[in-house]
Structures are given as C-alpha cells and as structure tokens.
Amino acid sequence: MSNSTKTKQLILEYIESNAAELLDEEELQEGINNFSAQIVAEKFNVSRNLASQYLNELVKEGVIEKTNSRPVFFYFRKMLEKKNERSDFRINKEDYEQSEQSNDVFENVIGHNGSLRNVIDQCKAATKYPPNGLPILLTGTSGAGKSYLANMIFNYAVEQKIIEEDKQFVIVNCSEFANNPELLTANLFGYKKGAFTGADSDNMGLIQAANGGVLFLDEVHSLNPSCQEKLFLFMDKGIYHLMGDNKNWKESSARLVFATTKDPEQALLRTLLRRIPVTINVPDLEERPIDEKEQLIFSFIQNEAKQIKKKIKLTQSYLQTLMSYRFRANVGELKSAIKRSCANAFLYHEEEGECLILKMFHLPENIIAYASFFITINEDEGDKLLFDPSKTKVEDGVEKILLLFDSLLKENDLYMEHKSDNKAFMEHAQKIITKYYDYLMFDKKNKNLRLEAYETAMEKVTEEICSRYKIQFQNNGLIPLIRYLVERGSYKSQIFEWERNEKERIDELYNMLKNKYEYEFSITEDFSEKVETIFDIRVSKMNRIILLLNIKFFNPEIKVQQIMGVVLSHGYSTASSIADAVNKLLDDYVFEAIDMPLDVTASEIGERLQSLVRRRHLSQDIILLVDMGSLEEIYKEISIIPNLNIGIINNITTKMALDVGLKIQNNDPMVQILESASKNTICSYKIIENRVREKAIIFVSETGIETARNMSELFLESLPRTINVKIIPYDYYMLMRNGINDEVFSENEVIFIAGTLNPNIKEIPYIAVEDIIGGNQLEVLHEAFSTIFSVEEMQALQNSMLMNFSLQNVVGYLTILNADKVLELVNNALNILQERLQIQLKYKSIISLNVHLSCLVERLVKKIPIETYFELDVVEREQARFIDACKDSFVKIERHYGVILPISEIAYIYDYFKAYM
Structure with a gap:
C-alpha cells in the first residue's frame, strides 16, 4: 500500500471512530467541528491542500459527506445513517451553512489559503502574542492592501475576544503631517491647554483614543526622526507625556500597526525597527496567482452590484483585459477601474430591471489603449460570452497542480510495487500530463497575455536545447509546458509545502527516471539550468520530472552523438563565434564552446571542461580544439575525467573546425579525425603590394x-x-x-x-x-x-x-511608428526623467536622446531589444535610483505600445546621462 493510500485510510478511520462516539444530536453537532481539512491536516501532519484532496476523494467515493459551510466540515455517512434510523435527527447541509459561519475573518480574505497564507499567519501570531500583541510593520507598494490588512487585524482581534468590541481602530496617515511634524506629535500624544498657540483645551491624543484597540500609522516613513524617537518609550513601556506636560505620565495599551511603501532599512530609524519584531511584506497584485486576481475582480463587481442593486455581467474581452493588464497601483487601481467601468456602463443604462453588462470600452482609457494592441473589440459579443460573477466558479489552480503531481506519484507507487511495468507507467503518465495540459489550454477561461513574453523567451531556450541534443517538441507541445511552469510559479508556497511533505515519494520517482532514462535526464538538467537563469525560478524535482517526461513523450528514440566537439579559445567570444559558424554551416549542433580570458589557468580550463562533460556525459569521446597554450598542461588537467577518450588539436581555425565537424557527423573514428586535421594544418602567405584603398x-x-x-x-x-x-x-x-x-x-x-x-x-x-x-x-x-x-x-x-x-525626418525615417506620436511620448519621458533626476540636459543631448529613444521604442515594438551591456550588474547595483526614475518616466510609452523597458536598454540611456550624474 502506498503512503498516500495509507494516509487516506487513516483519515477515514479517524472520522469513523470519532463519529461512533457521538451519541446524541448535541455531541454530533459539536463533534463535527473536529472534521475540517485544517484539523485533519494538523492531526496527520500533512498540508491542508493534501488533506482536503484526500477528504474530497472520500466524498466522491461516497464514504463521507461534507457541508457547504466555511470552513467545510466532513462527516461519516454510514454512522449518520444509523443515527438517523434511531431518531428524527438529520444534518441538513444548507441549514448547517446558515448556522456555521466562519469564526475567522481572515478566511474571507481572497488569497488567505494562497499567496497571503504566510502573511495572515504572521498577522495572527503577532495579534495573539500576550499580553498586548506585537507591533507589526506592513511593507509593500501602494495599493497592495496594507490598510485593508491592518483593518482585518483589528477585526480578528475583536473576533478572538483579544480586544473588546467597543474599542477603536484609529488610523493616522503620517504623510498628511510630513510638513508639520509638531502637529502630528500633538495629535498622537495629545496636549495640555496652552501647550502651543491654538491649544485652547486639553486633548488626550490618538494613542489614548486607541487605548485597548489598534493604532494604525500609515505611511510611517513620513515621520521625521524626532517623532519616531518619541514612540520609543511608549513602545517599550506603554507610557508617554502629553505635549506641554512633562511631569505626569499617561498609559495606553494601544496595539501598533505600521505601514510603509518604502524600504524600512532606508526610511526608518534602526532603533525603531528594532522595536518592531514582525515585518510583513504584502505582495503586489502581479505577484499573486492569476486565479486570485480573477476572484478579486468578481468580488469587486459583486460589491458594486449590491451597491447599485442590479445584477452585473461582464463580457469575455472585459474580463480578459483586466486579467492581462498590469496594475501598477495594485489592488487599489483594479478596484478603481472596476468602479469606473460600472459607472460608465450605468450612465447609458436606462431600463429598471435590465442586467448591467460591462464591456471593454467601459474601462478607463489607459487600459483600453493597452488592450487594443492585443484584443479585437466586439461590441456585440453575445450571451454565450457573458460571465456572471455571482455564479462563475474560479478554478483552483493549485489543486489542479497537486492532483497532477499526486497522480504521477501514485503511478510510480504502482510501478515500485510491481503492479505495473515501465510501458504502462509511461502511458498513464502521458495521459495524466495531457489531461492537465488540456485544462491549461482549453478549460481555463482566460489567458494571461503576458504569457506570450514567457513563450518567446522559452522558445529561445528550447531551440538551443533541441539543436544541441537533436530532440523536438511536436504539435506545439512546448506551449502547455510553458504555461505549466508559469502556473506553478503562482503557487510557490503551497506547492513547496506539499513537496516537502511528499519528499520521499518525489525522490523515489525522480531517481527511477534518472536511472532509467540517463540521456533524457542529462537533457533535463541542462534545460532546467537555463530555465532557472532566464526566468529566475527554482526548477524543483517535480518540475524536472515533468520536463523529463515531456522530453521522453515527444522523443521516444534519441540518437546520442558519439563524439562531442569542443572549441576552446581565449577572448570574449572567439570560441563561441567559431562554434556557432561551423554549427550553422553543418546545420547541426556539433560543437560546444568555451570562451576563456587571456590570463586563465590550465586548472580553470579543466574545471570548465569537466562541468561541460558532466552535462553531456553520454558521448563516448571528446575532441577538444584549442587556439594556443600547452597541450601537455591542458592534458594533465582533463585526463582525470573518467570513462572518456579525449583528443586535443592545437592552433584551431574555422576551416579546421569545419573539417573536424564534417568527420564527426560521418561518425569517423577519433584517431582518424585527429590525424587528418594534423596533416591538413598548412600555413601559407601572400603579400599584396601597392594596394590602393578607396575613400x-x-x-x-x-x-x-x-x-x-x-x-x-x-x-x-x-x-x-x-x-x-x-x-x-x-x-x-x-x-x-x-x-x-x-x-x-x-x-x-x-x-x-x-x-x-x-x-x-x-x-x-x-x-x-x-x-x-x-x-x-x-x-x-x-x-x-x-x-x-x-x-x-x-x-x-x-x-x-x-x-x-532634421529631427522629424530622422525619427520618421528610422521608425516604423508614427513619428509625431513617438516624439511626443519620448519628449514627455525625457521631461519626467530630467525632473526626477533634477538635471537639465543641453539641447544637443536632447536631440541625440530623441533619436536614440525613438529607435529604442521601435526595437521594443519589434521585440528585438538590445539584451547585452558590459558590466550590467554594476549598473543595476550602483544606479538603482536612475533605473527607478527611468522606469517611471517610461510608463506611458510602455502602456501605449504594450512593451517593457529592459534593464539593458536603461543602461545605454544611462551612458548619455553619465556626465550629469
């Protein structure tokens, strides 16, 4: 019996044995509360998602039932049937839904069991910590939901009876007092009559108003150092002075919650940060899973429907546009866009009982401008394309992924228990993955348009891997693989927890595939390294399993190149240029390349070569073509590589590499290739005298x-x-x-x-x-x-x-775009950038930048940006302020043309500004 089957059986026995002890209606109603997914997860030390999966499988098997309440409770069907025979007691799931409401306000937060799970757990822990909780600092960009979360912390404390119901949630936006810190101090700590001009009576202050409740200091980075310091004593001992009264101490048990959009290390005093033990980063909307974004959209629309007391539906293009648009102001901007589109739709809505329909052209103009590059507007899309937020169920992407993983592990369990053979395993694995891919490609209602960027980047990686290893992905098999990687990346925390709990089973499947498909495993490792580099994501063992299975599905028989050719040359890209030229001429990936600095040592060459061999270790021989250096020294360093014959040829040329490559393609023996190359290495010269050079x-x-x-x-x-x-x-x-x-x-x-x-x-x-x-x-x-x-x-x-x-002619001639519009947007960007940097460029530099930036826009639209820049990491590290300013100034250009300004292009813009920095 597999581990998963054992766990599910133990869960069933737990519910059955506990249900048997519930003798009467009152005990049954109380005892059912012990059968939630969370309780079961804690009982058996598994993730909540996995516990939910096992419980729902038992429901489908008809063994147990579940309620429709929040949270969901599960109960044993057969025991209830026996109890029902002895009495009139029945569990009505609808009645239970009415009587059992969530006792945790955080469960109403979209993402509470997803991207915000760790955020909420930290909030709960800090709130419950005795005696008065811990100060909390919420960080994140504007509109991410920090104020909303602070309010939920207060509601949670009231709900848990940590705070009395009559206590207050007091909000202070510190930015409103940025230019008058004394007034903020007076409002926070209170003041005595006559403390300053205008103090006509005593004022107890906001800290006292929040006594026993929560004081929320938003935009806390606006507090000047003096005001921050005045909080220290209150945070340490709960006491403070009124302004104008330094003799008498006041007390308050107000809990403190801070929020900032800035880097706390840069914006706040270290002495204040030391007094805030809990710092919580609220993720941006774009960092959250796509299904959470969809839930937020439906939730905001339903709230508008309640407010205007009308049913609201939305078209497919409306929903797709909102799903695809990058809201720089996060959830706040999304909510505002929905409210504004509802107002636009309501403006021309006249019939009393008619349903309000939201279409794409109801959205704000900047969002429509972005979408118009990708979506064809259809004013009359038909009822079949309408979504009803009150009835539409958002797919839970993480459950789909975990089901995919668990199904593969179950197939491996059967294989390891000798209940199936390798052929059956591969057939069933292909069906499982194909079914999930069908969901990604067809069942999901919305496609995030930014997937196109991932697809383009992944195509480059795949093209190189396919060429190198002579494999292929047929019938667009690459697209669902990319979407899987993107989808999985949206649920990092939940999937990481699941993988941690299932580590032994994952390792078992991973090692089985590694041992059985050695060459496919080697390709997978190379593929994974490149994906990690380009997408900046960790390719876990389950990801590598999916990659390997995909490679095997599309390439049942892979031919291994018997001899691996390697060009090793000193210089920035000499080896790469030779290898690339020869590979293109041969229309085959015969040569790898190792570019080495001039001062490289033989041991470093050996390390690089050994790393390359580990990746391509299934070739039987290696022919190494080097430009200069001692053959003997190189030989000593690489002779330790086991089970591999290595041939070395000195004084490499492109012609020699081409001749060697042809012979490698023909599967000639290595000795014959080396002898031929040595004989054909002939040096000749010719002098052309008195050549006239043209001007x-x-x-x-x-x-x-x-x-x-x-x-x-x-x-x-x-x-x-x-x-x-x-x-x-x-x-x-x-x-x-x-x-x-x-x-x-x-x-x-x-x-x-x-x-x-x-x-x-x-x-x-x-x-x-x-x-x-x-x-x-x-x-x-x-x-x-x-x-x-x-x-x-x-x-x-x-x-x-x-x-x-003239500037107009140059720009018009150089770009495929409307010259007037390009210049308008570029000038606007330059003005913003100069203002942000507090720099005034000379007319000559502005002309030059106009030409440069116009050409830059054209490249971005054509999707051929400059991707390389010498010492780009230095610019990123040392010029963060310039990069941020540049990104802000390019917002209109990015939205108008639907492009993203890469850091490499910003580095070249920086070159123009160096003289002024």
Whole structure:
C-alpha cells in the first residue's frame, strides 16, 4: 500500500471512530467541528491542500459527506445513517451553512489559503502574542492592501475576544503631517491647554483614543526622526507625556500597526525597527496567482452590484483585459477601474430591471489603449460570452497542480510495487500530463497575455536545447509546458509545502527516471539550468520530472552523438563565434564552446571542461580544439575525467573546425579525425603590394546596422552630385571591440565616422548626427570634402543635410511608428526623467536622446531589444535610483505600445546621462 493510500485510510478511520462516539444530536453537532481539512491536516501532519484532496476523494467515493459551510466540515455517512434510523435527527447541509459561519475573518480574505497564507499567519501570531500583541510593520507598494490588512487585524482581534468590541481602530496617515511634524506629535500624544498657540483645551491624543484597540500609522516613513524617537518609550513601556506636560505620565495599551511603501532599512530609524519584531511584506497584485486576481475582480463587481442593486455581467474581452493588464497601483487601481467601468456602463443604462453588462470600452482609457494592441473589440459579443460573477466558479489552480503531481506519484507507487511495468507507467503518465495540459489550454477561461513574453523567451531556450541534443517538441507541445511552469510559479508556497511533505515519494520517482532514462535526464538538467537563469525560478524535482517526461513523450528514440566537439579559445567570444559558424554551416549542433580570458589557468580550463562533460556525459569521446597554450598542461588537467577518450588539436581555425565537424557527423573514428586535421594544418602567405584603398565614410548606430543603413541613405540623398567615396553602414559594436584594427580600416581610407554614438576610434574623426541636425561642428565635413566639392556645392551639401537630417525626418525615417506620436511620448519621458533626476540636459543631448529613444521604442515594438551591456550588474547595483526614475518616466510609452523597458536598454540611456550624474 502506498503512503498516500495509507494516509487516506487513516483519515477515514479517524472520522469513523470519532463519529461512533457521538451519541446524541448535541455531541454530533459539536463533534463535527473536529472534521475540517485544517484539523485533519494538523492531526496527520500533512498540508491542508493534501488533506482536503484526500477528504474530497472520500466524498466522491461516497464514504463521507461534507457541508457547504466555511470552513467545510466532513462527516461519516454510514454512522449518520444509523443515527438517523434511531431518531428524527438529520444534518441538513444548507441549514448547517446558515448556522456555521466562519469564526475567522481572515478566511474571507481572497488569497488567505494562497499567496497571503504566510502573511495572515504572521498577522495572527503577532495579534495573539500576550499580553498586548506585537507591533507589526506592513511593507509593500501602494495599493497592495496594507490598510485593508491592518483593518482585518483589528477585526480578528475583536473576533478572538483579544480586544473588546467597543474599542477603536484609529488610523493616522503620517504623510498628511510630513510638513508639520509638531502637529502630528500633538495629535498622537495629545496636549495640555496652552501647550502651543491654538491649544485652547486639553486633548488626550490618538494613542489614548486607541487605548485597548489598534493604532494604525500609515505611511510611517513620513515621520521625521524626532517623532519616531518619541514612540520609543511608549513602545517599550506603554507610557508617554502629553505635549506641554512633562511631569505626569499617561498609559495606553494601544496595539501598533505600521505601514510603509518604502524600504524600512532606508526610511526608518534602526532603533525603531528594532522595536518592531514582525515585518510583513504584502505582495503586489502581479505577484499573486492569476486565479486570485480573477476572484478579486468578481468580488469587486459583486460589491458594486449590491451597491447599485442590479445584477452585473461582464463580457469575455472585459474580463480578459483586466486579467492581462498590469496594475501598477495594485489592488487599489483594479478596484478603481472596476468602479469606473460600472459607472460608465450605468450612465447609458436606462431600463429598471435590465442586467448591467460591462464591456471593454467601459474601462478607463489607459487600459483600453493597452488592450487594443492585443484584443479585437466586439461590441456585440453575445450571451454565450457573458460571465456572471455571482455564479462563475474560479478554478483552483493549485489543486489542479497537486492532483497532477499526486497522480504521477501514485503511478510510480504502482510501478515500485510491481503492479505495473515501465510501458504502462509511461502511458498513464502521458495521459495524466495531457489531461492537465488540456485544462491549461482549453478549460481555463482566460489567458494571461503576458504569457506570450514567457513563450518567446522559452522558445529561445528550447531551440538551443533541441539543436544541441537533436530532440523536438511536436504539435506545439512546448506551449502547455510553458504555461505549466508559469502556473506553478503562482503557487510557490503551497506547492513547496506539499513537496516537502511528499519528499520521499518525489525522490523515489525522480531517481527511477534518472536511472532509467540517463540521456533524457542529462537533457533535463541542462534545460532546467537555463530555465532557472532566464526566468529566475527554482526548477524543483517535480518540475524536472515533468520536463523529463515531456522530453521522453515527444522523443521516444534519441540518437546520442558519439563524439562531442569542443572549441576552446581565449577572448570574449572567439570560441563561441567559431562554434556557432561551423554549427550553422553543418546545420547541426556539433560543437560546444568555451570562451576563456587571456590570463586563465590550465586548472580553470579543466574545471570548465569537466562541468561541460558532466552535462553531456553520454558521448563516448571528446575532441577538444584549442587556439594556443600547452597541450601537455591542458592534458594533465582533463585526463582525470573518467570513462572518456579525449583528443586535443592545437592552433584551431574555422576551416579546421569545419573539417573536424564534417568527420564527426560521418561518425569517423577519433584517431582518424585527429590525424587528418594534423596533416591538413598548412600555413601559407601572400603579400599584396601597392594596394590602393578607396575613400569611405562610415555610419554607425548603437541601435543596430539597420539604423546605420538608413542614416547613410539620408546622407547619399544630401550629396549635390555622385562622388567616388564609399558610404558604408557598419556594426557599431564591432568597431567598439576591434578599434582601429578592424578590417574596414585596412580595406578603406576612412575619411570620417558619423552616427548616433561615438565608437571612440581616436585615429578617425567623428561627427554626431545631433551636430548635423543642430548645424554645429561641421568642420569635419568641410575638411573632408574641401578637395571634392566647390564652395557652392559645400553650401548645397550643408543645406541638404540640415533638411534631410532634421529631427522629424530622422525619427520618421528610422521608425516604423508614427513619428509625431513617438516624439511626443519620448519628449514627455525625457521631461519626467530630467525632473526626477533634477538635471537639465543641453539641447544637443536632447536631440541625440530623441533619436536614440525613438529607435529604442521601435526595437521594443519589434521585440528585438538590445539584451547585452558590459558590466550590467554594476549598473543595476550602483544606479538603482536612475533605473527607478527611468522606469517611471517610461510608463506611458510602455502602456501605449504594450512593451517593457529592459534593464539593458536603461543602461545605454544611462551612458548619455553619465556626465550629469
């Protein structure tokens, strides 16, 4: 018998044995309270979700019954039937629902058993702690629900009879007194008559008003240090002075709850923080599971329905838009958007008894603008697309996931007990996963549109893994896998607890698959590492099991490459470039690459190679192609790798790698490949004397070669006549990396470089596009063309360039978007950014930034942002203020175009501002 079956049987016996002891109606009514999922979970030391799952399975089997109350109670069916035969007593579930209401106000909070479970547990613990509870600090962004939670803490204390019903919940918004701290002090602690001008009578203060109750200090970061210090004595001993009376002590047992949107370590005195033992972070709306967001939407709509006394329904596009939109002001903004859309719908609602229908165009304009990029508005969507919040049941995603996990573990239990074979296990496992995928793809009513971003990122990972290991995901099998990973990430805390309780069973299944499918397991580990890096999530053992099974389902037979090729070269990306070029030419993933710094040691090379071999350990041999260094030293470091033949070839070239790769594809023996490569390594030379280099002008842009090409075309249009000078659009980052040694300089006599950002080639003059636009520093042009154009032609060139390179033309030419709108939004963003940073940029810099930011917007819309930046981690660590300011200034652009500004792009914007920071 499996562990899960044993536990379920013990739960049934527990309910049966306890129910048998309930002899009369009164005992039965009291005793049934011992059969909730929470009580059973504590009794058998399992998670509440798992206990609920077992209890509901027993209900489906017809062995026990359950009530419709909150919380749900379970009772033994057969014993009740016998009792009912002896008396007129019956349990009516509807009556029980009326009589048994929740005795915990927190159970009415959406997310109490989900994302807010740990938050609420901490609130309860701090509230119950004797004698007067513990001070609580609630942190989180604006609108996350801190004030609501503080009120629930007070209600919970009253409900639990910790606080008397006649005591008060007193709210103080400290930000209202930010400019008058003395007034706040007077209001908090009270004052004696005559303590200050205007103090015409004694005032006992808010601390006294909250005596025996709760004092909620919202936006506590607005308290100045002096006011914070005045709280110390009260927090330590419960005593304080009235303002103007330093002789007499006052007492109060008010419980303190604080809230802040700032980092407490930065905004509050450490001496105050030491006196607040419980700090609770309230998660953002976007951090909470998608089903909780849906519950919040339905709850807010039902509240509006009660208020206006009308039934409210909503269309699919309305719900989908709310589910997909990122509410920066959290739950508060979501609630406001719903109230406003109800008001918009009610404005044109005339019939008395007619149901109010919420459609997408009833939402606030900023939300509609965001949604219009993704959703087609249908004014007449039909009744079949209407949702009734009062009747619509929100799917519990975590229960679906736990059912998926438990079903797989049960199949493994049968396999380990020799009640099924491996073939049966794999067939049943595929059916279980497919059923869950069907739920994700078809049963869930709403698709979060941001899944598209995850799908795009995951496609890149999968493409690399599939190419490397010669596997595939057929028939869009990747999409449900991505949605599973996203869905699972929404329930981290609950699933973590379940996995902890089921650790032994998970390990058993994990090890079985690891031993039986060694190559698939190796792919899974590589896949998992990349997913963890890109999505910043922990890929647990259950996740890896799902990944492995997916790989096996879609790839019943995987061919293992007998020889693994590895290119190892010194430099930033030399090895990667060679390996990538050869793999593309061969249309196969033959070579791995290891890029090493110039000062790397042989032992470090050995460590990197050993790590690579552990990941691709099923290849029988390795051919290592190195650029330079001692073969003997490298050999010593890697010769310790067991059960693997290793061949090393020195002085690697792309041609050599291609020849070796072809032979690896043909499955030639390793010795034959090495001998052939050694014989074909022939060095030859040729000198080309008196080569005449053509004159050339280079255009570059950090936004890409396409932008450089567009600028070169604008320049060609400006020339008064055709000239014998090449106009070359060139890769900015290649110039930055190679400098004057780049081949473009050896092949051409470059007159000057023009563009949007200086590549800093000291030997070649540079002219910026913003200088062309502003008509400044055109000496470079005059000097370059002095022997080519006459004075009249030079003037014509300058006039044409000023016209063609005007800001409006450049932006309109460089972007696929409406130039006027782009410039409007970019200018707005720049103004906000300068204001936030308290910087006034020069006109020249503003022109340059207008071009740069317009191109940036285009890249984001095309989904081809710049993703790399040298020392990005340093910028993130040291320029957090600039990053926050940049994100805030780009809010309108992000919402208008439905894009997100990545940190790497912000780093390049920062380069423009360096001189002013």
